[in-house]
Amino acid sequence: MALALFDLDNTLLDGDSDYAWGQFLVERGIVDGQAYEAANQRFYDLYKQGQLDIYEFARFAFTPLKENDYEQLLAWRQEFVAEKITPIMLEKGRDTIAAHAERGDTVIIITATNSFVTQPIATAFGVKHLIATVPEMREGRFTGEIDGTPCFREGKVQRLQQWLEQHDMDLSGSTFYSDSHNDLPLLEQVDNPVAVDADEPLVATANHRNWPIISFR
Numbered sequence: 001m002a003l004a005l006f007d008l009d010n011t012l013l014d015g016d017s018d019y020a021w022g023q024f025l026v027e028r029g030i031v032d033g034q035a036y037e038a039a040n041q042r043f044y045d046l047y048k049q050g051q052l053d054i055y056e057f058a059r060f061a062f063t064p065l066k067e068n069d070y071e072q073l074l075a076w077r078q079e080f081v082a083e084k085i086t087p088i089m090l091e092k093g094r095d096t097i098a099a100h101a102e103r104g105d106t107v108i109i110i111t112a113t114n115s116f117v118t119q120p121i122a123t124a125f126g127v128k129h130l131i132a133t134v135p136e137m138r139e140g141r142f143t144g145e146i147d148g149t150p151c152f153r154e155g156k157v158q159r160l161q162q163w164l165e166q167h168d169m170d171l172s173g174s175t176f177y178s179d180s181h182n183d184l185p186l187l188e189q190v191d192n193p194v195a196v197d198a199d200e201p202l203v204a205t206a207n208h209r210n211w212p213i214i215s216f217r
Contacts, residue, residue, distance in 0.1 A: 002173030004100035012093035066144035
């Protein structure tokens with residue numbers, strides 16, 4: 001039984017769930033619109049450039065989690081998934097997940113976006129296993145900090161290795177689908193790296209290394 005690993009944002013989704021969550025908060029008036037939107041865009045641009053400080057971004061992104069009650073956050077998240085995520089879930093992504101599941105592969109979504117935002121998205125894709133950046137929670141409230149290793153760049157490799165050890169599995173026959181050069185550390189670890197609707201740096205690497213380049217759009 002092999003692993004089928006999927007990045008989430010701009011791979012299974014025609015968009016970025018972290019960025020979309022920020023836009024949702026702005027539209028709802030939950031955060032200061034102009035300042036939050038500007039910061040959200042700045043961090044997104046840094047991510048695309050491969051220059052994102054994940055800890056700095058997490059403190060920014062987790063502030064609304066820290067400042068609001070958990071039950072209220074759950075209500076907002078339900079609205080967010082319905083309004084912002086369901087319309088951008090890619091059918092070819094769903095089909096590829098289903099094909100791996102039918103072969104008996106273990107399907108995992110592995111994403112830098114935090115688990116609070118992404119857990120219901122993984123469920124909507126029918127994926128049981130999610131590896132994501134975890135927001136720290138104490139006494140029923142988020143603290144605004146990351147719990148453990150962030151699931152980003154080399155951190156994705158570390159988090160996956162922890163998961164493999166817990167489940168007594170390895171990367172034999174594994175496949176990883178991603179759009180981003182930020183995922184090169186993990187793409188280099190799997191047997192079957194696949195570039196999906198990839199950014200320019202990943203396309204260049206995929207061409208150089210003869211990796212498949214496909215589209216879910």
